[in-house]
Amino acid sequence: MTPTQIKPSLPTLTLNVNGKLHSFMLGEGLHEVSPSHTLAYTLRERLGLTGTKISCDEGACGCCTVLMDGKAVLSCILLTVECGEKEIVTIEGLEDPETGELDPLQQSFIDHTAFQCGFCTPGIIMSAKALLVENPSPTRDEVKEALSGNFCRCISNYHVLDAVIAAARKGGGE
Amino acid sequence: MKNFAHYNARSVAEATHLLAAYEGKAKLNAGGSDLIGVLKDRILPDYPEAVINIKTIPGLNTIEENDGGINIGALTKLVDIINSPLIKKNCPVLKETARTVASPQIRNVATLGGNLCQDTRCWYYRYPDGIGGMIKCFRKGGKTCHAVPGENQYHAIMGAKKCFAVCPSDTAVALTALGAVLTVAGTKGTRTLPVEEFYTPLGNMLALDEMITSVNIPKPDPAAEQAFLKFTLRKPIDFAIVSVASVITLDQGICADARIILGAVAPTPVRAHKAEEYLKGKKLSDDTAAEAAMLATVGANPLSKNIYKLEIVKTLVKRVINSGSCLS
Numbered sequence: 001m002t003p004t005q006i007k008p009s010l011p012t013l014t015l016n017v018n019g020k021l022h023s024f025m026l027g028e029g030l031h032e033v034s035p036s037h038t039l040a041y042t043l044r045e046r047l048g049l050t051g052t053k054i055s056c057d058e059g060a061c062g063c064c065t066v067l068m069d070g071k072a073v074l075s076c077i078l079l080t081v082e083c084g085e086k087e088i089v090t091i092e093g094l095e096d097p098e099t100g101e102l103d104p105l106q107q108s109f110i111d112h113t114a115f116q117c118g119f120c121t122p123g124i125i126m127s128a129k130a131l132l133v134e135n136p137s138p139t140r141d142e143v144k145e146a147l148s149g150n151f152c153r154c155i156s157n158y159h160v161l162d163a164v165i166a167a168a169r170k171g172g173g174e
Numbered sequence: 175m176k177n178f179a180h181y182n183a184r185s186v187a188e189a190t191h192l193l194a195a196y197e198g199k200a201k202l203n204a205g206g207s208d209l210i211g212v213l214k215d216r217i218l219p220d221y222p223e224a225v226i227n228i229k230t231i232p233g234l235n236t237i238e239e240n241d242g243g244i245n246i247g248a249l250t251k252l253v254d255i256i257n258s259p260l261i262k263k264n265c266p267v268l269k270e271t272a273r274t275v276a277s278p279q280i281r282n283v284a285t286l287g288g289n290l291c292q293d294t295r296c297w298y299y300r301y302p303d304g305i306g307g308m309i310k311c312f313r314k315g316g317k318t319c320h321a322v323p324g325e326n327q328y329h330a331i332m333g334a335k336k337c338f339a340v341c342p343s344d345t346a347v348a349l350t351a352l353g354a355v356l357t358v359a360g361t362k363g364t365r366t367l368p369v370e371e372f373y374t375p376l377g378n379m380l381a382l383d384e385m386i387t388s389v390n391i392p393k394p395d396p397a398a399e400q401a402f403l404k405f406t407l408r409k410p411i412d413f414a415i416v417s418v419a420s421v422i423t424l425d426q427g428i429c430a431d432a433r434i435i436l437g438a439v440a441p442t443p444v445r446a447h448k449a450e451e452y453l454k455g456k457k458l459s460d461d462t463a464a465e466a467a468m469l470a471t472v473g474a475n476p477l478s479k480n481i482y483k484l485e486i487v488k489t490l491v492k493r494v495i496n497s498g499s500c501l502s
Contacts, residue, residue, distance in 0.1 A: 006188050006195075009180045009227075028177065035180030035225065038210065058211040059280060060411055071253075071282040077210040078283070079203065081180050082227050127279065148410035149277025 009035065013084050015042070018093030022047060026081065033080050040064040040075035043090060051091035051122045062150030065123035066090050072130035072149075091122035094129065105129055108167035109160070116154035124150045128164045137168050175214050179224040183231055186359045186387055192226050194361045194383035200224040202385055204249055205283035207276065208292040216303035219314050234387060235285075237261060243393040248287030248386045252345075253278075255286060265391055267400035267419055271348035274404045277411045287386040289345045290356075290369070291378065294441075295413050296321060296329065296339035313337045313376055326477040328415060331484060333440030334375065338477065340438045341373050342413050347437035348402055350445065351419035354391045360384040373442035398423040398431075401494040405486050414438040416483055418490040422453070429453045429462075434470060434494070436487060446470035449491065458495060467491040 013024045013033055024033040024046065033042055040057075043049040043066070052075055055063035059077040066075045067089040075088075094103035105128060108114070115121040124147060131138055131146035138146070143164045152160070183189035193200055201222045203209050209225070212218065228234075234247040237258045244264055246255065252272040255261050261269050275281060275289060293299075294313070298320040301309040310316035321329045321338045329338040349369040356367045361383045369389070372378050380386070394400065402419045406412035417437035423430045432453040434446040449466040456462045467488040474484055 006181060006183075006192055009182050026180075034177055036175040036177045036213070038175070058214060059207050059276075062277065062279060065279055068282075072279045073282050074207075074279045077206050077280075079180070079206060079210070079225070079227070082182075082203070082206075082229065146278055149279045 009081055013081060015047075015080070015083060015088065016086065017043065017047060017049065017088045018090060019087075019097070035079065035081045037080045038076050039066070039078040039080045039083050039088070042080040043075060043088075049090050049092050053119055053122055055119065060151075061120070061123075062127065063120050063123040065126040065150065067126055067130055070130065070133055072127045072146075074149075089126075089129075091125060094125070103129070104170055105132065105164070105167040108163040108170070112159050112163035112166065114159040114163035115152075115156045120150060120152045121156075124152065124156075124160055128160075128167075132164070132168055136171070138164075140165060175210075176216065176221055178213075178222055181224060181226045183226050183228050185231055186234075186385065187361075189226055189228050189231065189385060190359055190361045190383050192224065193385070196222075196224050198382045200226055202226050202228050204228055204285040204288040205251070205280070207280045207284045208288060212293055215300065217300050217308055219308070219310065228385070239264075242390055244391040246286055246389045246391070248388055249285050252281040252284050252286065252289065256281065265348075265352055265394060265400065267351060267402045267421065268345065268348045268391070271344050271402045271404075271417075271419065274402070274406075274414075275344050280411075286345060286389060289343050290349075290372065290386060290389075291380070292342055294339035295342045296337075298324070299339055311337070313339060322477060325479065327479040327482075328413075328438075329477055329480055330440045331476040331480055331487075332471075332474040333442065333444055337376055337441060340440060341442050342438070343443075344402075344404060344414060344417060344437060346373070347414075347417050347419045347435050347443045349389060349391070350443045351400070351402075351421045351433045351435045352391045352394060353433070354389050356386050357388045357390065358384050359387045366390075370443070370445065375441045394421060395423050395431075397425075401497050403490045403494055403497075404437075405490060416486040416490055418487070418494050420491075420494040422458075422495065424458065427457050429456050429458055434466070434491060436470060436491075439474075439483060439487060446491065448472050453495070460492075460496065463492045463495040464488075466495060 015022045043052045053063040055061045059074045064076040234249040238245045255272045312319045354369045404414045404417040419435045421433045432450045436444040448469040470491045
């Protein structure tokens with residue numbers, strides 16, 4: 001390339017995940033974050049937050065769903081280096097940080113046995129959480145629409161619908 | 175994913191200068207829902223040396239009404255288009271179209287400019303390098319289109335000569351129906367370009383140093399009926415097999431003006447000129463809709479496995495004319 005005055009991204013990066021700040025050096029080293037790392041990779045391999053699952057790894061299945069500034073997004077198609085100013089919440093961030101009590105939505109999934117193998121469950125719960133934050137009393141169709149980007153190969157879908165509706169009735173969106 | 179240099183552009187000028195400096199070896203990244211997949215699968219002959227984040231450019235994510243119509247910044251997310259009262263009131267067809275794109279999570283990050291500029295979904299073009307090597311097809315500077323003798327059920331049925339991949343953008347179809355005009359910025363200044371003229375048989379009209387900065391939609395006639403229908407195999411996270419957008423102005427039951435655009439049938443959105451001309455001055459009925467639907471397929475030249483798309487085109491054209499409003 002020809003010389004340009006424009007500088008690459010800053011050499012450090014601070015991520016806000018589940019209310020905690022994590023600082024990284026940008027680079028190729030073991031503890032560093034490379035510009036080509038996805039948020040899903042960083043969450044799992046750098047922060048050990050393995051609740052976020054990587055399945056298709058190209059934005060089609062919804063397993064890696066996390067909240068970014070309150071919206072459900074796919075962490076496998078986000079570059080970590082572009083998430084610096086954002087508030088990220090993963091499945092690990094839903095429990096009460098002091099008592100360790102599960103979010104009512106998580107409890108509702110347990111009460112309704114809303115999973116079989118469970119691999120897609122964290123993504124589904126995060127999509128449902130985003131819905132309940134925005135719309136605390138959704139209709140069944142609104143839940144279906146909000147979860148339309150999450151695939152479950154065990155067909156837990158019907159139990160999931162019941163779990164989300166029940167959590168909404170109990171005020172799980174708060 | 176193979177590494178690259180990463181830039182956060184702070185202005186359009188920075189982004190376009192970086193594009194120029196990298197001489198085609200840099201890619202702009204907005205939502206990332208298309209680009210990251212392209213990079214992971216290494217489908218391009220030249221892996222980009224740099225990725226330029228343009229989400230950091232301020233002021234390109236607004237929806238505003240002005241004298242010329244509705245102006246939408248290129249970085250406006252699809253979710254914001256869906257939720258915009260201004261879009262709902264003036265161009266419901268764009269709202270309906272945006273609603274059908276991908277999944278809620280993708281619509282939360284995907285931008286209008288990115289939806290227009292996304293790369294084709296042709297499965298030969300997209301074949302991952304990691305499974306037996308990238309396929310060099312006509313679109314990548316090769317000599318053949320593998321879809322012609324191969325698996326072509328989702329490929330073009332008209333308007334294609336060398337590459338038979340279809341334009342995957344849904345919003346391009348609605349924006350063409352609305353007569354929208356793009357503002358394109360490069361290192362030498364800005365220019366405007368109708369969406370209708372944006373696509374070329376092998377990509378789009380953007381030069382190496384150019385990016386879309388905004389989309390201007392001339393204010394549609396309030397009496398015009400707008401509609402968009404998309405045929406897919408699955409409802410969420412699927413690309414159109416055929417889509418049709420229409421803007422039809424009726425004067426006491428008589429068609430005064432019609433724009434009917436076909437999507438996913440050709441390398442570009444296709445205006446069904448013959449159907450549009452036929453409808454003008456006619457009273458809309460099942461018969462005129464059927465005739466217009468037939469005219470929409472004139473000139474089609476399907477491949478070995480996609481003649482079925484013609485029937486879907488006819489059905490969707492009939493439905494957009496009959497429905498008279500946005501259905502999905």
